[in-house]
Amino acid sequence: MKLLVPIKWVVDYQLRVRVREDGSGVDASGLKMSMNPFDEIALEEAVRLRESGIARELVVVSCGTAASQETLRTALAMGADRAVLIETDVLLQPLAVAKLLKTLAQRELPQLVIMGKQAIDDDANQTAQMLAAMLGWPQATFASKLQVTGTTAIVSREIDGGLETLELSLPAVVSADLRLNTPRYASLPNVMKARRAPIECLPAAGLGVDLQPRLTTVRVSAPQPRPAGVRVDSVEALAARLREALGMGGEA
């Protein structure tokens, strides 16, 4: 079976972006970029399916500028067989990304698309569900366990009250949550090899997809900082303040 793993290149999770002074957007210039952590988990899961022999090919794709090739090289070093860049300078929103991925899925015909449940920049949590709808495929979001047989995927999902298990007919789309696995580090020889690997570049403009953003950013701002707190120096003092806040009265 063939697997497709879409990957987004985002500002590294440990870094904090700045809001531009005029409120027009965020300033991420000069910040280190990394593979979206949820996509890294999705990729690891796919690599494991590839290594176990359940999958025979693993294709990774990223949508964005030529610079996104860097994250595709990381994916190749982690174990992907082939990488595709759908290239555009347009700032893509999830609906457009899902449409681009749909065109690639229709060309590649994977049995399973595994992708991160959300990107840590826009925090939208939309693209996997949108892609599944556009393809008319079933979806299992927020996966914490994935078991693939010949024709189905059995997926445990993290939901608000606990866990839920679904069986999906393949082809299907699965979105990865944090506890699906712990991604590996690519080995140095694989990183070196991936540097020379070919990456297929598809201009997004040629795919007949409407890429224009549907949502307009009016402004961005930093959240109100919380007023400075106080340190108390004893459990008694803390308990007194808490009793007050809880409306428990002041008696000791």
Next chain:
Amino acid sequence: MNVLVIAEHDNVVLNPQTASVLGAALQLAEQADVLVIGYQCEAVAEAAARLQGVARVRKADAPHYAHFLAENLAMVVAQMAGSYSHVLLPATAFGKNLGPRVAAMLDVAQVSDIIEILAADTFVHPIYAGNVLETVRCSEPVKLVTVRSSAFAMVPACDAVAPILALAPGPDMGVSRFIGNELPHSTRPDLAAAKVVVAGGRGLGSHEAYHRLLDPLADCLGAALGATRAAVDANYAPNDYQVGQTGKVVAPEIYIAAGISGAIQHVAGMRDSKLIVAINKDPEAPIFEVADLGLVGDLHEILPQLTAALCR
């Protein structure tokens, strides 16, 4: 404005977050419709019909809706959405799973996780783990929006009862199947709705210590328990306790953070709490930057003393 709220429920009880989503809906219009999709969910429809501001409850009831499979539910919502200006869902696992599938079927963008409504087409939502607030304008014919329930007041129940209209069920897509779930029963309040949350991080050190130190405090305060990603990953607490960018977002009256360093991904899930209390042995821990009350010291000593002081 013609607003539709998608109800979240378990076929028996209406999830209270639906009342918060309705609160958001009533900022857009004087009344809203509520859509209940489920199986043998009459009690849920009746509860929805009693909420203030509900014009009509529309109910799709069929066996293939028993487990809320997105493929089947999206068919119903997409079919109805065209007659509404806004479709609102809770930004919960349920709403996050369903909303974008509907959006794609309608070929509209979704606005995720709104915390403020500035105009019928203009919404504020957090991005970058809550470090940035983005105001977006949505000009789609149907505005599909997920709502952060902690940011909107719940509407109360009232005496008036809205009519319940049954819908013909949509098709069973037959591509996914519910196998089972593990929903541990808890006597504690729901984390997302609790007035007080007691949360633990890696500083607790073990599953045993997490429960030995936090359970008595939570019990005496009637609090929900929460945890950081690190504590969940280390199996101190189950996944549904996770508070943060990718877990639950909470805004209780009091949030007690014990042994939590304060990674931005965690703070994203609790920074709107009214009173944040941090207890940590590291005086430099970033959690103290957002805490209203901080106490530096050893949890193993402080938590039992605090529990005794508050709860004797």
